[in-house]
Amino acid sequence: VNDCVTKSKFDNVYGCRHSLPDIMRATDVMIGGKRALICGYGDVGKGCALAMRGAGARVLITEIDPICALQACMEGFQVVTLESVVGEVDIFTTTTGNFKIITLEHMKKMKNNAIVGNIGHFDNEIEMAELEGMPGIKVENIKAQVDRFIFPDGHGIIVLASGRLLNLGCATGHPSFVMSCSFTNQVLDNLTLLQ
Secondary structure, three states: OOOOHHHHHHHHHHHHHHHHHHHHHHHOOOOOOOEEEEEOOOHHHHHHHHHHHHOOOEEEEEOOOHHHHHHHHHOOOEEOOHHHHOOOOOEEEEOOOOOOOEOHHHHHHOOOOEEEEEOOOOOOOEOHHHHHOOOOOEEEEEEOOEEEEEOOOOOEEEEEHHHOEHHHHOOOOOOHHHHHHHHHHHHHHHHHHHO
16 A cells, blocks of 8 residues: 555645644643654655655754655755754654654653654554663653653653554544545545456
8 A cells, every 4th residue: 555656745745744743732832942863764764854844943953864865855855864863853753664763762862851752654663662661760741642651861852642643542543535545545546456
């Protein structure tokens, strides 16, 4: 399904662009002026980068694919490595669909009250099991789907939707028009299979 152009180029880009700003509603934090790191600049990352820029954030991108990195650069985004900015970023969003993008070691180095969320795929992009199992870690529930993890040194990070898809856990999902593109495609695929 994700390989279909009506899913990848519409649902992934525009759906994420629409729903990611609900971070503001989930956290009651203003995005304008914050440094937002988007991990990955595929279709989902592109939508997220546009959303954060539209909300007034200073957007940084991490990307391992040189073509996607060049696209991010040509759109005016600063392309960086996660390791080089981990202590300076206010909002981290993973969009890759890959494993262990943000590790426990990264989270230990984040600034106090950095916001960490995943909009990529499933719940494997952030090392949540490692964070939850860290000796001395404390968890403070701020509100539904918003938890502050406090490290033994006293600083904390805010994790959205327990590392799961924040656009579903902390928002109302994608708008119906965008979803209708994906669902219509699935119906047409099923009809083709029946023939």
